[in-house]
Amino acid sequence: MMEPALILVVDDDPTNFEVIEAFLDGQDYRLHYINSGEAAIAALEHLAPDLILLDVMMPGLDGLEVCRRIKAMPTGATIPIIMVTALSEKRDLARCFSAGANDFISKPINSIELLARARSMLLLREQHKQLQGFNARLEATVQMRTAQLQALSIKLLEAQETERRFLAHELHDEVGQALTAIKINLHRLERWVTSTQASEPLEDCLALVDDALQQVRNISLDLRPSMLDDLGLVPTLRWYINRHAKRTGLRETLTCEALAQRLPTATETACFRIVQEALTNIARHAQAQIVSVTLVQANHTLHLTIQDDGVGFDQNHLSRAKAKGTSLGILGMEERGTLIGGQLSISSTPGQGTRIALQVPLAAPV
Numbered sequence: 385m386m387e388p389a390l391i392l393v394v395d396d397d398p399t400n401f402e403v404i405e406a407f408l409d410g411q412d413y414r415l416h417y418i419n420s421g422e423a424a425i426a427a428l429e430h431l432a433p434d435l436i437l438l439d440v441m442m443p444g445l446d447g448l449e450v451c452r453r454i455k456a457m458p459t460g461a462t463i464p465i466i467m468v469t470a471l472s473e474k475r476d477l478a479r480c481f482s483a484g485a486n487d488f489i490s491k492p493i494n495s496i497e498l499l500a501r502a503r504s505m506l507l508l509r510e511q512h513k514q515l516q517g518f519n520a521r522l523e524a525t526v527q528m529r530t531a532q533l534q535a536l537s538i539k540l541l542e543a544q545e546t547e548r549r550f551l552a553h554e555l556h557d558e559v560g561q562a563l564t565a566i567k568i569n570l571h572r573l574e575r576w577v578t579s580t581q582a583s584e585p586l587e588d589c590l591a592l593v594d595d596a597l598q599q600v601r602n603i604s605l606d607l608r609p610s611m612l613d614d615l616g617l618v619p620t621l622r623w624y625i626n627r628h629a630k631r632t633g634l635r636e637t638l639t640c641e642a643l644a645q646r647l648p649t650a651t652e653t654a655c656f657r658i659v660q661e662a663l664t665n666i667a668r669h670a671q672a673q674i675v676s677v678t679l680v681q682a683n684h685t686l687h688l689t690i691q692d693d694g695v696g697f698d699q700n701h702l703s704r705a706k707a708k709g710t711s712l713g714i715l716g717m718e719e720r721g722t723l724i725g726g727q728l729s730i731s732s733t734p735g736q737g738t739r740i741a742l743q744v745p746l747a748a749p750v
């Protein structure tokens with residue numbers, strides 16, 4: 385059973401309360417009387433009324449000030465306030481509304497007017513409460529779904545890394561070894577075959593095998609460099625950045641301190657993939673000349689930044705692309721950062737380059 389609505393009457397003159405009480409007699413409301421603004425403010429949190437009938441002219445704090453203060457309180461902001469006033473000048477009423485009042489009733493109070501206004505304000509309050517409940521349920525659902533999606537994201541990224549690790553390994557070891565064996569055999573054949581007719585296709589085969597070996601090696605490294613697991617983030621970044629610089633002609637530098645210890649695997653993978661995507665973006669979009677990657681650890685936080693001196697981009701354009709789902713690279717970087725408990729920020733201005741910064745809190749050493 386829902387409790388009847390509680391109406392708080394604040395008036396320095398108890399006779400006014402008696403009039404209101406008489407007019408509301410027989411209605412399904414609870415009434416509470418307080419004779420000063422100060423006491424009403426002090427009791428508000430505890431009473432949590434559904435409606436306040438507030439006298440304007442009172443000794444001490446006047447009704448307007450009380451109204452202002454109640455509306456500034458977290459509990460008070462949503463409680464409807466009807467000012468009860470002998471003033472009828474438009475200017476006075478405007479002051480009531482600018483103090484935050486929701487409505488007013490003129491003195492002497494008319495019972496029909498009081499009932500009608502109280503009822504409509506209480507209806508508003510009820511609808512507001514329902515909306516709040518609805519909102520709270522919605523928020524809880526969104527939170528639950530977000531947690532589920534994050535768990536799913538973590539699983540997907542882990543599965544993707546496992547798959548890439550496996551494929552890189554298979555390509556490098558199985559296919560790579562088979563190609564190497566073919567190459568050795570071709571060299572042996574080369575020595576046995578004396579016909580000049582056969583030597584040309586043999587040379588061709590050797591060149592093709594060399595090419596295939598190089599490609600297999602590159603694909604395997606792009607999928608997941610095994611040194612990330614074996615040696616850790618810093619050597620892998622150093623190797624990757626050098627390789628990227630050679631391929632693109634960009635001047636790329638890595639500045640980092642040797643880390644005190646190996647980072648968690650998920651953090652190493654996320655940082656590596658973020659650098660990979662950032663450098664791919666620079667090569668594709670930035671028209672940059674200089675790229676600097678820094679990795680430092682300070683105050684139990686890992687700071688990774690990737691900065692270029694390229695054309696930059698308009699952040700509004702990026703927000704629109706993100707909303708449309710056409711900017712998956714940057715979304716992916718942000719997601720990877722969030723999933724390891726970090727935060728990724730992107731600052732870019734047209735003509736002034738782009739800076740991507742990731743901060744990840746690290747557990748204190750035991």
Ligand SMILES: Nc1ncnc2c1ncn2[C@@H]1O[C@H](COP(=O)(O)OP(=O)(O)OP(=O)(O)O)[C@@H](O)[C@H]1O
Pocket residue numbers: 665666668669670692694695696697702705710711712713714715738
């Ligand atoms: N370093 C950069 N310099 C200039 N523009 C950039 C840079 N990085 C990203 N951008 C701009 O931001 C956009 C979004 O990048 P994002 O990586 O999300 O998507 P994409 O590279 O276009 O496609 P993909 O989903 O394949 O990565 C790019 O299309 C580009 O316009």
Ligand SMILES: [Mg+2]
Pocket residue numbers: 661664665712713714
């Ligand atoms: Mg991209």
